[in-house]
């Protein structure tokens with residue numbers, strides 16, 4: 001089964017959102033998970049220890065290190081243990097514990113685990129060099145030499161001067177990569193060119209006869225999406241429910257490098273005021289994006305019941321990711337996420353039983369996701385990370401995600417309870433997301449937090 005056809009999009013998306021460091025140019029290029037070959041450098045057997053020998057943990061004076069490649073954060077100090085996150089190359093970490101096998105205990109994106117010391121350096125990575133400033137190195141010749149018209153490209157932002165001298169008046173600045181035609185140049189290397197309806201001279205030291213490589217399609221790095229650095233355990237991402245609002249109608253979410261829409265009743269957490277009537281908000285696991293404050297209200301317009309009385313079978317025929325708002329219901333507890341109307345009564349009943357057992361409401365982190373939302377994730381995060389629009393199960397509005405925390409994980413009482421009692425209310429944990437595959441291997445697509453509504457049979 002390929003990752004494309006494996007319907008486990010919520011995990012991959014959520015994990016990636018969690019791994020996003022505060023954006024900096026140095027780290028932005030590796031936000032998307034690295035291909036397995038890059039992200040999982042072979043961990044060498046520690047010198048003097050067999051691979052199987054248990055390494056001892058020792059406390060050390062605090063050290064600062066920098067990753068020399070994309071480096072996996074593992075649950076335990078072994079290359080075969082669960083990967084918690086991937087640290088981009090050049091990430092600064094500190095550690096006060098290491099194993100005799102050369103693994104360091106570090107925290108990253110609010111996850112704590114182990115990284116191999118073989119890919120750490122005590123030296124900070126070199127900062128990228130600043131661009132050279134165009135400057136004339138030689139005095140211009142007195143007489144320009146006649147030549148045939150030459151095609152050149154600027155290799156940096158380059159000043160157009162009134163005469164063939166760095167000290168003459170600046171007429172304009174040509175952006176890097178500008179194509180110029182020069183009918184004339186001096187022996188000292190100044191080229192006569194026209195730019196923006198002005199004719200003057202540019203230094204040949206910053207011209208190339210080779211056209212610059214075409215820019216690649218915008219990678220994630222150019223998308224100034226401001227990811228959070230914390231563990232993704234909630235769509236609120238650390239913002240208290242006191243700051244929770246709901247969309248009054250279908251509303252646009254401006255992510256800086258694109259937009260997506262969410263339906264009426266979508267929970268949104270206000271982070272701060274922005275400008276011109278817009279707020280910085282967290283929505284659907286995406287943090288610090290912009291929405292118009294006039295689209296948001298303290299109360300949800302969505303019903304908490306199947307007001308339209310649509311049956312589960314009829315509901316399943318609705319367009320994926322584009323469910324009409326009247327067929328969506330608000331989950332009346334927890335975050336108030338949206339869910340398909342036919343599922344809400346059973347979910348409320350499930351929660352009632354859950355609360356009786358555990359003393360608090362089931363925390364439903366995420367329900368419905370629109371196709372438009374999925375398209376954004378797909379476009380920005382890529383096909384390896386996000387499900388193809390139209391194939392994410394959350395677009396069906398019959399799935400929920402519980403928190404990615406130990407309170408709900410594989411060995412928790414809550415997970416065991418959900419497995420045992422969920423089906424009585426029509427809520428099941430799909431087999432494809434089990435911890436182990438049918439053949440007993442660890443399932444790379446495992447998700448303990450995802451449940452689907454299949455109805456009561």
Ligand SMILES: [Zn+2]
Nearest residue numbers: 010400401450
């Ligand atoms: Zn899910």
